[in-house]
Amino acid sequence: MDVLVAGAGPVGLMAAYELLRRGVSVRIVDAASGPATTSRAAAVHARTMEVLDQVGLYEAFAARAVHGKGIAFHADGQLLASMDARFTTHATRFDQVWFLDQVITEQLLRDAVTGLGGRIEWGVRLTGFDETDDRLDVTLEHADGHCEQVAVPWLIGADGGHSEVRRRLGITLQGDSSETWLIADADLDFVDPVSHDRIRWVRTDGATTMIFPLVGDRRWRLLDTADVNHD
Template sequence: MLPEETDVLVVGAGPTGLTAALTLALRGVRVTVVERLARPPVTSRAAVVHAYTLEELDRVGAGAPLVARGILSPGFTVRDRDRVLLTVPFHDLPSVHPYALMVSQAVTEEVLTDRLDSAGVRVLRPYELTGLDLDDAGAVATFTDGATVRARYVVAADGMRSTVRERAGIPFVGPAGGGESFVLADVRVTSSLPHDQVSLFLDRAGPLVWAPLPEGVVRLVAAVDEAPADPDVAHLQALLDERGPTRRPHRIQEVLWGSRFRLHHRVAATFRAGPVLLAGDAGHVHSPAGGQGMNLGIVDAVDLGTTLADVLAGGPEVLLDGYAARRRPMAEDVVAFADRLTRLATVPSAARPARNLLLRLLSSLPPARRRIALRLSGLAHRPAVTPEPGAVPASPPR
């Protein structure tokens, strides 16, 4: 049941909303989390948690249980069919997590929900926000059943089509048009590719991401002209035949689930409008190339939760402007990076030899590989600060 009032109302119980709520709850803030879906989804897009994201999850005690349930990937490769153009190793990252963690977003949400339950906060479902009135004391949120909640602050973690962002009047800036079409699926497949390494296949028709998950599952994500609502073995096999290896081709044995989605490259005009603060896809969306979307949202959430807790503990309101000023440039940078990766994949045939030569050159230069690893891992955005007392890093399972 909804409370009449709360200090912080978090709208959306995906990874971003759950992380924001957990960060606040651990600081003793009175937080309420609402979600329009009646139950958590068992399928999801994101499949990788990067090093910097894991460091941030360590701060809220979610790193270790998540690491225990995933695959530790030592690196990332960029390929053109059978040719490895670029290898990016993670083993020497300046982090307690020198790897990328391969794990389904559904598992990430489960771990965060368990931690939130332990902190005494339950996700309230299903509650769909339909109205938001802002005033000097905060905001009043209205839901489909007519219930209202007064909150000092509202966190918009309700995704790309954020109702909170729209009700707050914040523009979502980006190119016009229908957006990129993607197909995604979890499959079982016979393959010679490493079972612990993400590969990005470049093809004129669009990029194909190959991401291994626990229990022998592989996540496939591919940009296509028009994705089917329910991709089957034949459709996914055709994508692998078109873009994957040719010498030892993959063979899909089973499709566990499949879906489609469209993505734009957009960033909110501001991440704050009075008592409303944006995080995750409510503030930024982009291509899945590089696996940055969920990761950026989780880092947003820890920053926002920490900042809000500081303000509610007596800190100056201007700290919230600092959050918005930090996160929006980060979002623009990540959106631009994902866009460059996508354009790199789809260069015309005449330019492919030059592109491939450039990537091979980068692969041969350790400083260049390191810079790319820092970008992919998120560590390029990590502030140079001393870890907070009491933060316990997650150790890789033995």
């Protein structure tokens, strides 16, 4: 094994895929018991589409995503305006945003990894490592409680916001949480039909909610901010 990848989310899976494409042997572990079933990120922008195109995954993603075409504004049950929009002014042929649940993104990347002979080991948590001149001695804890010692030349820490790899290296997570968001993925019905291809700002009773389409004819994500005291 040349590289150990800790974390089977989008970052770890893409890193593993690119290594496998180049003939590098990879082991992928993730502390979770299995793939995520609830969505997180849901938008794919031009630069990501360019990367997917470069690595041979564009068509697979394009076939699953909702292709965003514009923005619409609603108030008190009335459509105020709807416009088609390019989502980038840069020199790229990918001028839309895609809406794609992270659950599906990860599934497509897992398919790509397994298609190259890769395998994901669920329920295996990286709990520590020691560095020497030419390797890392990594401790992996399995779901049944037993620990495994592994010596690897390279380690990729893609183990999320609470990364054990980053913590042990003393690297802080940049940024802050200044807002609390309320998020719901729901099947919606409308009194008047609306196209399932654009971001919609909906204002009613003095409050505004943003909704955008997800995969599935009636599936939408609803977003709003909540008033929370962070002190």
